[in-house]
Amino acid sequence: MILEGSVRLPFRYAAGTTASTFLEALRDEGRLLGSRCPACGTVLCPPRLDCRCGERATELVEVGPAGTLVSWTELPGRGAYGLVRPDGADTAFVHRLLDAPESLRGGMRVHARFAEERSGGIADLAGFEVAS
Amino acid sequence: MRADPGTATPALSVVHEMRLTWRYASGTAMERFLAGLAERRIEALRCGGCGRRYLPPRPFCGRCRLRLSDWVPVRDEGTLDAWTVVHLPIVDARTGEPRPVPYGMGLIRLDGADTTLNHYLAEADPDRLAIGLRVRAVWREELRGALDDILHFEVVP
Amino acid sequence: MRRVAVVGTGQTRHAKAREDVSQPELVREAARAALEDAGIGPAEIDAVVLSNMELFEGRALPELWAGEGAFAAGKPCLKVATGGTSGTSACIAGFHLAASGLFDVVLVAGFEKHSEGHTQTGMALTDPFWDRAVASGAVGNFALSISQLQAERGITEEQAALVAVKARRNAARNPHAHLQMAELTVDEVLDSRMLAHPVRMLDMCPQSDGACAIVVASDEPARRLCPRPAWVRAAVTRHEQPYLGDVDRRLLTMRTLRDAARAAYDAAGIREPLRELDVAEIYEPVTYAELAWYEALGLCEEGEAGRLIEDGVTAMDGELPVNPSGGVLSTNPVGASGVIRVAEAALQIHGRGGERQVEGASTALATGYGVYAWSDVVVLQAEAA
Incomplete structure (x- = not known):
């Protein structure tokens, strides 16, 4: 026999100080921040406290809002998603692409579009659109 | 601009409620046991190696590492082997709602079984509970073949 | 190897x-x-x-x-x-x-x-057929076994409270500890909120x-x-049958911990653990469990655990200080708690224990406990064998 069941589990995740600063700048100022590692110079976006070289990347710098589309895919019915490297950053992050998938090419210049209503989350960045 | 942990920047948090559904296959031993409950029948599985009668019926004997298939009848009355009265409400994982407190819990060795069954007790007064008390199952009126067909165990006066 | x-x-x-x-x-x-x-x-x-x-x-x-x-x-x-x-x-x-x-x-x-x-909800997501309809959480499960410990060994609420006091007072000398209560008394433990008879709030580990x-x-x-490495002399783990009622009088018998400890002592050449160990960091999620583990670890004879805590044998200045860190009763990030036991045992041998250092510790015990179904026992020593 089969037992069917369901469960509800509540969670509340702390973004931590570094990601909170990023989310606040995104929400309040419509700016993208990265964290720069003083040891190896890498700029991480989204910013992380701990650099991949082992040191602390505590220096926050503005990156974007323009950037380069590294790669992209289309999810049927849900639009396009891509890896975007914001200008000034050494890493890329995943977000929505706001243009029709047919118009996308790797290496294209794209630009951040911020949401009209912003509440302190990654959706405050509506996505990236092809730079005109 | 710098962001060091422990500085004054108020930390943001992300609130999320996870809702999960699943389907579990009972296996044949459990299927037979649950079908029995729907008819107010309790059966244990006896190990062919050590003779231990497992209730709940387990598919394997953890001592002899044998697969079990020898069903033996068990009464719905037995002896209280351990008890507590719970005051800390826990969220019922099946409903997401807290379970009302206080309630009694016991490990019950049913007559005819060698292991003990974890179940609710009707009694929630610590002064009236003791190891060795005789208890019996109180059944739900409409049986449906689930462990909570037994609502709880009551102390035999 | x-x-x-x-x-x-x-x-x-x-x-x-x-x-x-x-x-x-x-x-x-x-x-x-x-x-x-x-x-x-x-x-x-x-x-x-x-x-x-x-x-x-x-x-x-x-x-x-x-x-x-x-x-x-x-x-x-x-x-x-x-x-x-x-x-x-x-x-x-x-x-x-x-x-x-x-x-x-x-x-x-x-x-x-x-x-x-x-x-607590996460803990209740165990076997869907047996456990979810009758879950009472970690505290309820412990409390069931504790009724047997009280009945068969005569362990009292006061003796359990002494474990709580020892742990939180020790924790006050550990800068990392979560609950640091230098002034905690037995009466405060006995007056704390009842969670599941006879386990009170201050009997339980925090989250x-x-x-x-x-x-x-x-x-x-x-x-x-390392100038004084903490050499691993024994590292033993034992598993057990899963269902709550499968194992008779679990807290008393605690076969996993008894077997793991015996094997670890054999490997490390320890015959009289109470005398030969210099410090122990044991995984005690509830006060009563520490008393049960004293027996399972061979620190005392059956029924003598209450006397051990009353006589201060496991206090910081006793024959075998148990949990100078304050233990799981003072700090419990579950996935880290076992690592903390080993780390605290090791730093005692390193001589880096600060205010919680046991002077000259050269043989240290660390244990892990997992829902009655696992026990781990580790013996660390200053000598490499």
Whole structure:
């Protein structure tokens, strides 16, 4: 026999100080921040406290809002998603692409579009659109 | 601009409620046991190696590492082997709602079984509970073949 | 197999909620401290072992997200999970990796952020047929067994309260500890809220946010990196039948811990543990369990555990100080708690215990406990055998 069941589990995740600063700048100022590692110079976006070289990347710098589309895919019915490297950053992050998938090419210049209503989350960045 | 942990920047948090559904296959031993409950029948599985009668019926004997298939009848009355009265409400994982407190819990060795069954007790007064008390199952009126067909165990006066 | 030792330890500040850091940042805090203690950089780590209970944080693949915190990128990385024993089991896995000759230096890191999830509900998500309809959480399960401990061994609420007082007072000398209560009294424990008869609030461990890491090294690097390495003389783990009622009088018999301890003592040449051990860091999620573990670990005869705590035998100035750190009763980030036991035992041998140092400790015991179904026992020594 089969037992069917369901469960509800509540969670509340702390973004931590570094990601909170990023989310606040995104929400309040419509700016993208990265964290720069003083040891190896890498700029991480989204910013992380701990650099991949082992040191602390505590220096926050503005990156974007323009950037380069590294790669992209289309999810049927849900639009396009891509890896975007914001200008000034050494890493890329995943977000929505706001243009029709047919118009996308790797290496294209794209630009951040911020949401009209912003509440302190990654959706405050509506996505990236092809730079005109 | 710098962001060091422990500085004054108020930390943001992300609130999320996870809702999960699943389907579990009972296996044949459990299927037979649950079908029995729907008819107010309790059966244990006896190990062919050590003779231990497992209730709940387990598919394997953890001592002899044998697969079990020898069903033996068990009464719905037995002896209280351990008890507590719970005051800390826990969220019922099946409903997401807290379970009302206080309630009694016991490990019950049913007559005819060698292991003990974890179940609710009707009694929630610590002064009236003791190891060795005789208890019996109180059944739900409409049986449906689930462990909570037994609502709880009551102390035999 | 090669000899292995713990050569560095590090832990975070443990607290009810560490909202200033994300999960990977929490892990990095402990990992960095362990590397600093061992005097090495991330490049010198050959492999990483992690420990975490992902259901408590509801985050799939914690070994992926938190591995970065433990410097795992570009290195072998795996997670070990055995319930509450996860941390000690991860340490034992780390010992095995270094002993095998495949890796010279291994970082073991455990973490938990209980503040982010709902631990009691997570704990109730066990067997869907047997357990979910009649779950009473970790406290209810302990309380059932404690009724047997009281009935058969005559353990009193006052004796249990003495364990709570010892733990929280010890914790006041440990800067990392979550609950530090230098003035706690037996009466305050006995007056605290009833959770599940006879277990009161101050009888139980807290739920903490925290991480802990250790650096494990094989023979040659261990001697190079640490002036007084904590050599692993025994590391034993035992598993048990799963269902609550499968094992008779679980807390009293505790076959996993008895068997693991016996095997560990044999391997380490210990005959009289109470006399030969200098310090013990045992995994005691509830006061009564510490008293039951005294028997299972062979520290006293049957029925003598209450006397041990009353006579102060396991106090800081007693014959065998048990849990100078304050134990799980004072700090409990589950995935880290077992790593903390091993780290605290090791730092006693390193002589880096600060105010909680047991003078001259050269043989230390660490244990792990996982829902009655696992026990781990580790013996560390200043001499390499």
